[in-house]
Every structure is written in structure tokens, then in C-alpha cells.
Amino acid sequence: MNKPTTAIFLLLLGSCFSSPPPVEQPAPPPVVELPMADQHARIQAQAPTATTSSAAPHKVILDGVETPADWDDGDTFSVTGDDGERTRMRLFGYNTLESYGPVHRWGTWTPRELYALAKQAGEVAGSEEWSCSLRTGEGGYGRKIVDCPDLRHQLLALGLAHVFAIDNEPDSADLETQQKAIADGAGMWSKGAPAQLITSLHSLDEKPDQSQTYNRVASTTTGKAQEQPHSETYTACQEVCVGKAPPDGDGSCMVYVPFKQRYGESRADCLVME
DSSP: OOHHHHHHHHHHHHHHHSOOOOOOOOOOOOOOOOOHHHHHHHHHHHSOOOOHHHHOOOEEEETTEEEEOEESSSSEEEEEOTTSOEEEEEESSEEOOOOSSSOEEETTOOHHHHHHHHHHHHHHHTTSOEEEEEEEEEOSTTOEEEEOHHHHHHHHHHTSOEEOBSSSOOOHHHHHHHHHHHHHTOGGGBTBOOSEEEEEOOOGGGSTTOSOEEEEEEETTTOBEEEEEEOOOOOTTEEEEESSOTTTSSOEEEEEOOGGGSSGGGOOGGGOOO
């Protein structure tokens, strides 16, 4: 093999073992730093959807200040101040059924069914953040009166509360909302509405120094909750009715349970849910 031929051969042989030319890679996209608010939004969008109970803010905007609220039921909540003092609040203009046990009855409702509706009212109250304001006066049992208009309308529309006016005239818009809920058979009205609804019972022996006590009864037509004086002594778990007793009449009944027997180890037998 002469020298030119040898050179050509060596050149071809080297090309077989040389590395291929590098392939040009596209440039990576520029890194964009999201504003902090957008980063939070993205994280929340990627997170699993929370249930109503775990997502409930349990707060109210009380006179313009965001305030943690511990809801007892649909018409009562408590707030704790910076000094640790706990203050209970009674909602203005409406009442929900008692949630300490199955104590209400009217129409063909069973007490347990109405108890479930009472608990539902509390769940609705604790599921959103409501704008509220303090009112003058007392709500009984050391409670302050608070007005949360949007919550009141919501519970009345769902049939989870009824109009409740003691020392004032009921709001006409609230009455219209309640009458529509009754006509639509919403919530507690799905099996009819009693003419009178017992909201609280008191036994004469609660205040032995007095000759009379009272039960409070609300009209589902006027919304007024009036005292009905009496001189009777009730026993724990005794049922008291107003009007013609259900299921045949349009009255309502409520089971009397002294306050000391509503909670804890001393809970009355009629409240125990098996």
C-alpha cells in the first residue's frame, strides 16, 4: 500500500471510532417566581378537598372583628377574650330546637328525627363565617344578644329554625321566609307545622320561693314567643304538651329535663341515645 492510500485508509478508520457531534439541546424554560398569594392558591388547589366539618372556620365577624366562635347549637355560641374569659352569645330573632337530646315532638315526627334536625342547625351555623353585631339587652342565662342576619335567614329558609320574638315585634321578612319554608315543607316543617311550639319548660320546684313559673311557647304564625304561667312541678323526662297532642292534633310536646341532668354522667335516661 503506497503512502497516499495508507493515509486515506487511516482517515476513514478514525472516523468510524470518533464521537458523533453533540446534539444541541433546547434551552430550559425560564423559572418564574410566583407571588406568595398565587403560591398559596396553587397549594390549596392541589390539596385534597376538605369535608364540611374540618373546613368549618368556626369564626364570626363580630362588630367588624374576626372572632373565633365555639358553637353550642344553631342559636348559641361562645367567644373567649384575650383574658381567657368565656362569653356566651344568644342569636337574635330566631330559635333552633334543643340539641341536648330528643325532647321535641309534633305531627308524626319522632323525637330522634327532630333531634337530628337540631344538630344539623348547629352544623350549618358552624360551617361559614357570619357577619354579626352585638345588641343591647340580655339573652338569658348570662348571655349577650348578637344579631347575625344572614345566618338567621339561612336557617329559617332551610326550616332549621323558627322566628322567635320575645320583647320585640318579629321582622316581617323573617316571617315571610318562615311561611315559605312551611309551605315548601322544608326541614322541621316537612311533616306539618304546629300552631304553637314549646321552646322551654320550667318546673315550679326550680324556684321554690315562688308560687308560679312559666313555659315559653312560640306561635308559628306570628313568631311571638310568650310566657305561659303555671304552678306545676314536673319530673325528669316528663312530656308536656300544648294544644291538642300529636299525632292527631296541631299542638306540640317537649320533654322536661332539669339543666343538671342534660349533660355528663348525670344525664337523664330519656336523653341517652343507644
